[in-house]
Amino acid sequence: MAGTRALLMLENFIDGKFLPCASYIDSYDPSTGEVYCRVPDSGKEEVDAAVAAARAAFPGWAARGPQERSRALQRLADLLEEALEELARAESRDQGKTITLARTMDIPRAVQNFRFFASSILHHTSECTQMDHAGCLHYTVRAPVGIAGLISPWNLPLYLLTWKIAPAIAAGNTVIAKPSELTSVTAWMMCKLLGKAGVPPGVVNIVFGTGPRVGEALVSHPEVPLISFTGSQPTAERIMQLSAPHCKKLSLELGGKNPAIIFEDANLEECVPTTVRSSFANQGEICLSTSRIFVQKSIYSEFLKKFVEATRMWKVGIPSDPSASMGALISKAHLEKVRRYVKIARTEGARILCGEGVDQLSLPPGNQGGYFMLPTVITDIKDDSCCMKEEIFGPVTCVVPFDTEEEVIKRANSVKYGLAATVWSSSVGRVHRVAKKLQSGLVWTNCWLIRELNLPFGGMKSSGLGREGAKDSYDFFTEIKTITIKH
Numbered sequence: 166m167a168g169t170r171a172l173l174m175l176e177n178f179i180d181g182k183f184l185p186c187a188s189y190i191d192s193y194d195p196s197t198g199e200v201y202c203r204v205p206d207s208g209k210e211e212v213d214a215a216v217a218a219a220r221a222a223f224p225g226w227a228a229r230g231p232q233e234r235s236r237a238l239q240r241l242a243d244l245l246e247e248a249l250e251e252l253a254r255a256e257s258r259d260q261g262k263t264i265t266l267a268r269t270m271d272i273p274r275a276v277q278n279f280r281f282f283a284s285s286i287l288h289h290t291s292e293c294t295q296m297d298h299a300g301c302l303h304y305t306v307r308a309p310v311g312i313a314g315l316i317s318p319w320n321l322p323l324y325l326l327t328w329k330i331a332p333a334i335a336a337g338n339t340v341i342a343k344p345s346e347l348t349s350v351t352a353w354m355m356c357k358l359l360g361k362a363g364v365p366p367g368v369v370n371i372v373f374g375t376g377p378r379v380g381e382a383l384v385s386h387p388e389v390p391l392i393s394f395t396g397s398q399p400t401a402e403r404i405m406q407l408s409a410p411h412c413k414k415l416s417l418e419l420g421g422k423n424p425a426i427i428f429e430d431a432n433l434e435e436c437v438p439t440t441v442r443s444s445f446a447n448q449g450e451i452c453l454s455t456s457r458i459f460v461q462k463s464i465y466s467e468f469l470k471k472f473v474e475a476t477r478m479w480k481v482g483i484p485s486d487p488s489a490s491m492g493a494l495i496s497k498a499h500l501e502k503v504r505r506y507v508k509i510a511r512t513e514g515a516r517i518l519c520g521e522g523v524d525q526l527s528l529p530p531g532n533q534g535g536y537f538m539l540p541t542v543i544t545d546i547k548d549d550s551c552c553m554k555e556e557i558f559g560p561v562t563c564v565v566p567f568d569t570e571e572e573v574i575k576r577a578n579s580v581k582y583g584l585a586a587t588v589w590s591s592s593v594g595r596v597h598r599v600a601k602k603l604q605s606g607l608v609w610t611n612c613w614l615i616r617e618l619n620l621p622f623g624g625m626k627s628s629g630l631g632r633e634g635a636k637d638s639y640d641f642f643t644e645i646k647t648i649t650i651k652h
């Protein structure tokens with residue numbers, strides 16, 4: 166429970182108003198392990214109120230043209246940008262990530278999400294066929310679906326929430342968003358800017374709280390016909406069950422067990438630092454993080470030596486330290502889970518080359534209770550170990566050798582996930598060939614995490630259902646109708 170210092174108290178944002186809640190949950194600063202904020206523990210009652218507000222706002226918002234909606238999104242982007250520093254500090258404190266990352270990635274991307282969809286909404290056209298079927302003209306129109314339920318995780322809080330809110334409202338829907346109960350602060354801060362941006366009351370409602378309470382109330386609500394969810398595969402399973410009786414439209418962005426495949430003709434000067442970053446950026450808490458590194462045998466020892474050296478330079482520090490590459494993990498429970506995987510690897514006979522249990526972590530006295538761990542490299546591990554199959558979602562990566570192209574594709578594809586892969590080679594033919602055969606929604610070659618927001622984002626197999634991006638998000642957040650006119 167809380168100490169004597171004043172805690173930050175969040176409130177739900179419903180119908181353009183901040184409303185207190187009957188009960189609250191504690192939210193921890195991951196870099197100290199102390200409670201610093203209280204988040205509404207909302208449930209069905211708050212969801213019902215948000216649905217009433219979203220229902221009332223829908224006809225007016227949907228009736229506005231895309232240009233008018235676009236202007237509100239642009240203004241919101243500008244306001245978020247003006248508050249960038251304040252939002253970055255809040256995101257870093259709430260999530261544990263470095264302030265540098267929040268300042269250079271999370272908040273700028275939230276701004277970009279609104280700017281991007283403010284622009285892309287102006288450029289969709291519908292289809293029309295001139296095929297003369299019995300003297301008929303056929304064409305399509307799209308319309309917003311209604312009230313969108315948006316549920317997001319804790320790893321990239323404002324970045325991922327706005328990646329859903331922006332296309333949903335740009336397309337004319339009203340929304341009820343539920344951020345992760347572990348990281349709610351920046352969503353709450355954004356609510357203060359909505360009215361100023363010209364987003365009418367009831368268009369964006371945010372209800373805070375836990376998945377089982379407010380999340381399930383939202384997913385089960387019969388007046389919420391579509392759910393866009395980013396989070397874990399077990400939660401997605403539950404959401405699918407709850408949505409099934411209502412036949413809801415679902416977009417599911419889930420976990421990954423992402424391979425990096427490094428061929429002997431890779432440029433190691435670029436590959437090593439990028440693979441360190443792809444494994445450990447944001448404490449390895451990115452769905453696109455690399456967690457299995459396959460290295461061709463002829464360069465295996467050289468790569469491993471350079472990779473471990475570079476990992477040891479990846480500094481863990483308090484989030485405000487400008488020289489830190491990595492901050493604290495999200496929670497005590499998550500830190501323990503990640504450490505457990507390293508322990509399992511050790512008992513299975515794998516070697517821990519650096520990080521957890523090998524090197525010493527030094528922290529200032531005020532941060533001893535924070536959820537920090539060192540970036541950890543595991544090797545001599547079998548493909549069927551849980552560390553090579555399950556999503557760890559922390560700063561842990563496994564490095565293993567391979568012989569042939571055919572073999573590595575098979576091994577890379579041998580997990581239930583299929584979100585993102587990276588391929589390192591200087592052979593153009595090979596990168597095309599391998600990219601085509603990988604079971605992965607995204608393949609980066611000779612780079613990582615370079616995003617083109619126009620193109621589809623999402624995973625195959627257990628990594629998700631549907632895609633997000635300019636056209637994909639527009640398709641998801643609208644219903645299409647085919648109209649036939651006999652003339």
Ligand code: NAD
Pocket residue numbers: 316317318319320321325343344345346374375376377379380381384395396397398400401403404418419420421451452556558584623624628629
């Ligand atoms: P999570 O599934 O535990 O929670 C995600 C969100 O769902 C939270 O807001 C949570 O409160 C809510 N939730 C939990 N139980 C619910 C329920 N029964 N009904 C409705 N909502 C519920 O995931 P997490 O731990 O917050 O996030 C980590 C996971 O997210 C990882 O698996 C990661 O790979 C995935 N992720 C995927 C992407 C992507 O784009 N594919 C991006 C980021 C994170």
